[in-house]
Amino acid sequence: MNPSVDDRLASIIRSLTDIILPALPGEAGLAQEQTHLAIGHLKIIRAQLDSLPAFEIEELADTRALAAALLSKAAGGTATRSAVDAVRTALEQDGGDEHQRQSRIRINRAIDELIRQLAVDGTADFRAFAADTVVRMQGERALKDRKWFALMGFDSDILKSC
């Protein structure tokens, strides 16, 4: 049996909490502060660990959905059309062994360029559609991300809904 990531993280957290933190001198404020943060980080990572693959797959799916939605109504001049082609290529590209994270970034880069170029010569209808679509779909994505990081404790609103 191999030691699981969860067991290893749990033992690191215990070591930091029970051995290292109490051994720090009282005047070592920065070290104490950072040890607390490291413990907090690790606890949250531990809680997220099993859900991480599904989370990253969903992140990529949401990015692909945004790209597809934008392509469905894209219209404009040369700059917009060229950026549209780049989004289409990014969507159709076989990422091979590429991790979902890299695929998401690659497609987001193409979307990013499309948003910039449609300001140059996108049609008024497409600009309005893109604005609504980006705000709506990124708002939905942000809600998922807020829930993902709810355990960090910054976001009192989202904590109540989890």
Added chain:
Amino acid sequence: MSITPILEMEPALQDLFAVRGARRAAPPYSARKTEDIISALTRFFATRMPGATPENVSRMGGGASKEQFVFTLNERGGSANRFVLRMDPLEAITETDRNREFQVLAAVQGVVPAPKPRWMDADGEFFGRPAAIMEFVAGVTKPSGAGVKVSGLGTWLGEPLRSRLRKPFLENLVALHALDWRALNLPRFTAPTADPKQAARWSLNYWRQLWREDALEPLPIMTHAEQWLIDNMPDCRELVLAHGDYRTGNYLFDEASGTIEAMLDWELARIGDFHEDLGWILMQVFGTFDNGVFRASDLYEREEFIQAYEAATGRKVHRKTLHYYDVFSSWKCYVIVNGTGMSVARAQHNHQDVLLTFLGATGAMFSADICRLLKQGVPE
């Protein structure tokens, strides 16, 4: 690393971008050791105040930006006073200028409670990095029972503190915005007077430049919001000396009396639109929700604060302009935590990388806020 040409912005801030590229390629930064600081302070005061000796040097906690140490300076005449050394790490979550901070602190003395700046090592000759020394001010940034909160996010003041701090919080802002910046000695500051949109443009371009240089990956809503901010820049009707980071968490108060002893963190101060300060103060992340009711800095409900500011200053708060700076503030926060903060942590150029990556998780709150605000549009 620096992308040229640098966008149009206040000249002193352009200077910062001109030199930051070289730092980005530097090896990881190590937190300064107390013994090194003692040695640097000793050498520094040997030139500035011969006979004075620093002692009781200790690192200060809190903050997410600068290295800070508190120390006692024993002076020749027998007096002993406490000071704070505030110095740049290699890179920080914000890119700012110790010289500007020093000048603005000096300029507001007697108007707004603020630490008195005493000495500068602008080029890092003694401390290795630019540093400023100011008089120590006693006080706390959050109630002692508030628990562990990062950098003033959502600090709950509660009663009776809330009632006591409300008035000075507003009065200090009003006093700051009433200053005649033309009459102040602020040589590192330039007023955006070329055209009515220059104030908004300079502020926006400073953060756009940071986002260009620091974004680790694009986010469509950030790109869309940036374009919206470019397309909707408001005219500035009245320029003020703006604090840039005015909120609970950035002032020291006396817990027993509820008096504000000093406004802190002046590094983002600029001459700009007063709506920019208001938009920042009214950000949800720096406030609290109490049974669904939002309080900015846990002190004022949104509309209540706007009306109190209008009554105290005689100014009209333009809702469309405020909406612009609401969006801008959330967009800027995303640049800070997910652009500069995360890229500095990845480069290992700060003494608090673990804090910076922790703060990076707040990004979704800001992107959500941008979506909410853009969807909502300008309130009627």
